Amino acid sequence: MSATLIDGKAFAATIREKVAGHVRHLHGEHGLTPGLAVVLLGEDPASQVYVRNKGKQTVEAGMASFEHKLPVETSQAELLALIARLNAAPAVHGILVQLPLPAHIDAGKVLDAIDPAKDVDGFHVLNVGRLATGQKAMVPCTPLGCLMMLRGHLGDMSGAEAVVVGRSNIVGKPMAQLLLGENCTVTIAHSRTRDLGEVCRRADILVAAVGRAQMIPGDWVRPGATVIDVGINRIAAPERGEGKTRLVGDVDFDSAVGVAGAITPVPGGVGPMTIACLLANTVTACCRANDLAEPEGLTA
Numbered sequence: 013m014s015a016t017l018i019d020g021k022a023f024a025a026t027i028r029e030k031v032a033g034h035v036r037h038l039h040g041e042h043g044l045t046p047g048l049a050v051v052l053l054g055e056d057p058a059s060q061v062y063v064r065n066k067g068k069q070t071v072e073a074g075m076a077s078f079e080h081k082l083p084v085e086t087s088q089a090e091l092l093a094l095i096a097r098l099n100a101a102p103a104v105h106g107i108l109v110q111l112p113l114p115a116h117i118d119a120g121k122v123l124d125a126i127d128p129a130k131d132v133d134g135f136h137v138l139n140v141g142r143l144a145t146g147q148k149a150m151v152p153c154t155p156l157g158c159l160m161m162l163r164g165h166l167g168d169m170s171g172a173e174a175v176v177v178g179r180s181n182i183v184g185k186p187m188a189q190l191l192l193g194e195n196c197t198v199t200i201a202h203s204r205t206r207d208l209g210e211v212c213r214r215a216d217i218l219v220a221a222v223g224r225a226q227m228i229p230g231d232w233v234r235p236g237a238t239v240i241d242v243g244i245n246r247i248a249a250p251e252r253g254e255g256k257t258r259l260v261g262d263v264d265f266d267s268a269v270g271v272a273g274a275i276t277p278v279p280g281g282v283g284p285m286t287i288a289c290l291l292a293n294t295v296t297a298c299c300r301a302n303d304l305a306e307p308e309g310l311t312a
């Protein structure tokens with residue numbers, strides 16, 4: 013038996029269509045164009061590709077994209093001044109500051125300078141607190157994308173055992189909050205968890221977000237479980253030629269695919285959904301800013 017593949021690329025295309033439809037509605041009925049500002053410090057090639065993809069998909073969905081590429085030596089004061097301008101700009105409904113930031117900048121301070129209403133990454137403490145207390149929040153894009161795929165694949169998750177491996181503020185913690193919201197029994201495990209394999213084997217829903225290539229083997233997966241692999245790790249691929257690399261997840265796909273009931277591939281799983289959810293959050297932010305009904309199927 014081989015697991016069903018949860019096609020993140022296809023899911024993401026559906027989300028982008030919904031986003032584009034709502035953007036047309038906002039434009040036609042209310043004269044609004046949702047706008048997303050992306051701020052990037054430095055010239056890390058992977059970040060540049062990622063920012064370019066976001067900009068392209070933003071425009072394809074009919075929204076406005078504002079890219080701010082600053083030199084890596086930009087000071088914290090300059091960055092905060094830019095954020096203040098974006099907070100005040102009526103055409104900007106969403107602001108994303110690409111992480112990680114250079115070491116001379118206090119990332120927490122920068123994230124908390126973003127207007128929570130424009131915080132499409134959902135990293136501001138106010139949105140973190142709102143999510144944790146079950147209030148309307150901006151929800152981080154990666155866990156939101158995972159939730160949408162889980163809803164699409166499983167529907168009702170009430171009573172399910174969910175294990176999230178990884179406790180980051182960006183994925184692990186908000187993912188656990190969302191699964192609690194779906195009435196799952198949630199365990200957050202991590203690298204120090206005793207008998208990690210044993211804990212993982214309890215999971216009906218296993219979310220791997222540790223950031224270590226192929227760390228979770230198939231014999232940690234409960235037969236029939238739904239596995240969401242958040243990891244995106246580049247490893248050497250000598251079989252493809254000298255110096256070549258390939259992307260792999262945090263799950264050892266080849267051994268897990270024969271055990272799981274369903275699994276997301278890497279690439280083509282969570283990654284594309286993250287960008288689609290960024291677009292969705294921008295539309296949501298635009299609607300909320302204008303006291304308009306929120307798009308259906310695009311929020312937690």
Ligand SMILES: Nc1nc(=O)c2c([nH]1)NC[C@@H]1CN(c3ccc(C(=O)N[C@@H](CCC(=O)O)C(=O)O)cc3)C=[N+]21
Pocket residue numbers: 062108109110111112133153154244259278279280281282283284285286287
């Ligand atoms: N403030 C902030 N918010 C972020 O959401 C954020 C960030 N900073 N910094 C960097 C990470 C990384 N990230 C990815 C999103 C999609 C893919 C993606 O679409 N990956 C493709 C593969 C792309 C390839 O082939 O390289 C896939 O998984 O299929 C990858 C990486 C968002 N991040």
